[in-house]
Amino acid sequence: MSAEEEAITQARLAVGQVFTPGSPVNERDLFSGRIEQFNFVLDAVTQRGYHAVMYGERGVGKTSLANVITSALDRSGKWIISRVTCDVSDDYASLWRKALQDVVLTRSRPGVGFNAEDTTENGRLVDQLPLELSPDNIRRTLIEMSSASPILIVFDEFDRISSDRTTTLMADTIKSLSDVGVAATVLLIGVADSVAELIEGHASIERVLVQIPMPRMSKDEILDIILKGISRLGMKIDQSACDEVASLSQGLPYIAHLLSLNSVRAALHLDSLLVKSDHVASGMQRALDQWQQSIKVSYYEASKSQQPGHIFKEVLLACALAEVDELGFFTAAAVRAPLRAITKKNYDIPNFARHLKELSEAGRGELLQRVGETRRIRYRFTSPIMRPYVVIRAVAENLIGKAALKQIQKTTTA
Ligand SMILES: Nc1ncnc2c1ncn2[C@@H]1O[C@H](COP(=O)(O)OP(=O)(O)OP(=O)(O)O)[C@@H](O)[C@H]1O
Ligand SMILES: [Mg+2]
The missing domain is CATH 1.10.8.60 (Helicase, Ruva Protein; domain 3)
Structure with a gap:
């Protein structure tokens, strides 16, 4: 085999480990950017009495950032780290049982008899916890555990917890840990526009909860x-x-x-x-x-039409290229310029207002989310990965040329 053939074979074998759309980054060397967020989270979790919440769109890299931070702390050898992936069936007690499941307690018992030596016993901490857990149990447990090393507990996918009672109890726990300055930090991670969406009663812990929004990458x-x-x-x-x-x-x-x-x-x-x-x-x-089947199906639903010469695909593309605010919302006015560039026709809002409305309804797969009152209506793609899908598909189908695309992107993105 020539050196080049060998290199090609090696690259073929490795590419699936290097580009991993299906899983978060675990390796520092393959992790890019996010310097500001990295420092922000690290400062928050290492500062006693503070806790942190990281939130943002699906797929922006929240878990990856948490991974590189926990590995950095892990390498220092000074931290006890636990990571929990929340799911819909979790309640307060099950979350903490997951968080503490690997903790082993070593207790020594005095020997029986005059010269007998003390014996040590290992037991799992979770087996000794009461069935019903309260913020007070957790606080006391963490105080005991943290006497040796500081603790970081990460609750990822926290948005899956739908019970207000559970998130309220979590807020209470954070408050009670802060009040006594326990060397244990809670890091919550979830898909959300704001912290209020993730935690009921977050106002009571605002002072001790560092909020880290994860924006899209530059x-x-x-x-x-x-x-x-x-x-x-x-x-x-x-x-x-x-x-x-x-x-x-x-x-x-x-x-x-x-x-x-x-x-x-x-x-x-x-x-x-x-x-x-x-x-x-x-x-x-x-x-x-x-691409996810669900995205393909809603694109099909959204762009099909009986009438010849309809412009649903073009409007969708213009939406995908419209300038958005920091939460991903765009206005009808922002759709106009890209739509004109795509179709080379002088369309104005009344020509496509109906399309925007229909695209927000069930008949067309509810591709867009619509918020706000008349005159201040804003739209957003229901799924963030629909936006790139629409653009990539349009390029692949020649609905827009590469040069035109570049031109539009230049004017709509910073
Ligand atoms: N800083 C980064 N450098 C390189 N790749 C990254 C980075 N952040 C994220 N990725 C990649 O992007 C994809 C999504 O990342 P990740 O799973 O961390 O996002 P997430 O916000 O946790 O998503 P979800 O909301 O679905 O949980 C993964 O393929 C991951 O490898
Ligand atoms: Mg994640």
């Missing part, structure tokens, strides 16, 4: 993900190909991984260690096929 951070991965594979990528993947990713690392994975595979399939625009084009096609 273009540079996304470029870094692509370049780090490509170089790890011993490959190269054309500047234009790299730019395409980055702008189609729309700040979502999940999409950057998905497109990079498929573009690299397309290049390797043609025995090339250099990824070019053509490979990105076929990678895009494969990525579209692999």
